[in-house]
Amino acid sequence: MRPAGDSQGASAPPNRRRRRAGAFVPYLYLLPAVALLVMWTYKPLVETFQLSFYDWNMIPTSSKTPVGLQNYAEVVALPELRQAVGNTLVYIAAFLVLSLALPVVIALLSTRVSGRAKTIYQALIFVPFLVTPVASSAVWRWLFNAEDGVIPRIAATFGHEMGDVFRSPSMALWGVVAVVGWQLLGFGVLVVSAGMAGISPDYSHAAALDGAKPWYITRRIILPLLSPTLVFLALMTILLSAQWTYPIIDILTQGGPGGSSNNIYYLLYEFGFRNFDAGLSAAAGTLFFFVFGAIAVVFVKVSDKLAFYDN
Numbered sequence: 001m002r003p004a005g006d007s008q009g010a011s012a013p014p015n016r017r018r019r020r021a022g023a024f025v026p027y028l029y030l031l032p033a034v035a036l037l038v039m040w041t042y043k044p045l046v047e048t049f050q051l052s053f054y055d056w057n058m059i060p061t062s063s064k065t066p067v068g069l070q071n072y073a074e075v076v077a078l079p080e081l082r083q084a085v086g087n088t089l090v091y092i093a094a095f096l097v098l099s100l101a102l103p104v105v106i107a108l109l110s111t112r113v114s115g116r117a118k119t120i121y122q123a124l125i126f127v128p129f130l131v132t133p134v135a136s137s138a139v140w141r142w143l144f145n146a147e148d149g150v151i152p153r154i155a156a157t158f159g160h161e162m163g164d165v166f167r168s169p170s171m172a173l174w175g176v177v178a179v180v181g182w183q184l185l186g187f188g189v190l191v192v193s194a195g196m197a198g199i200s201p202d203y204s205h206a207a208a209l210d211g212a213k214p215w216y217i218t219r220r221i222i223l224p225l226l227s228p229t230l231v232f233l234a235l236m237t238i239l240l241s242a243q244w245t246y247p248i249i250d251i252l253t254q255g256g257p258g259g260s261s262n263n264i265y266y267l268l269y270e271f272g273f274r275n276f277d278a279g280l281s282a283a284a285g286t287l288f289f290f291v292f293g294a295i296a297v298v299f300v301k302v303s304d305k306l307a308f309y310d311n
Contacts, residue, residue: 052282071283083259084267087173091263092241098181100233103188107196126186133247140179141252166252172261179248188233195229231306235299239292264288
């Protein structure tokens, strides 16, 4: 007859193996997502980096010619790149106002609206974000039409002739800003309103009992507690402004006239699919990837200093 300890010892290793095997089960649920992430994100990134060292016209039957760092040197020297980078910075600055500063003002004003009116008010502001770029571009092209558009007619009553906004070197960029900013405003208001909903009203009530004025409460209590949300919106605006404007630029201006409304993402499209220079486009894309990656890393590092938490 075996001792009780021997039977426990004999059964312990199988139980331990089952526990070890069970520890890997949760990771199996992640495999489909990881596989798709590798296939559609990391694999194209690696291939883009490799392609940046070749000269290729995107024709499958043509061979790729190694050129070393020539594509990078050519990209940096292009005047079109400097113009596109400058326009991208203008877009970012404009959207920091339209998707960050203005939504804060609107969200603060919406706190004075209550009941069903507040729901309708927020829905009307958010609806433009749901409109597709093609549909919104068609509507705004009609509104800015130089002959019978509503906006030029209103401007003419004040003695200002707008002309064809999307064909004007001085106005095309601002026309794109107006269209994209109109869509992003609702998204910004939604995010800021969600951030404000997470702030306990007890802070404001306590300050009001101590005699604090509404502006003082907003400046000293609400905005500091809202800072994590504002940091998130600022990072999204800096990283994604060029992507947000890309479809509108493609539909309304095609980067013109004379590159006045171009940005870095549309420039990549022109290099790759208009000039059929895949190597140049890949080199520019690689440079932009590292630049925006560095910006994101720095932003994340300093976010703890910029944001204030109530815990």
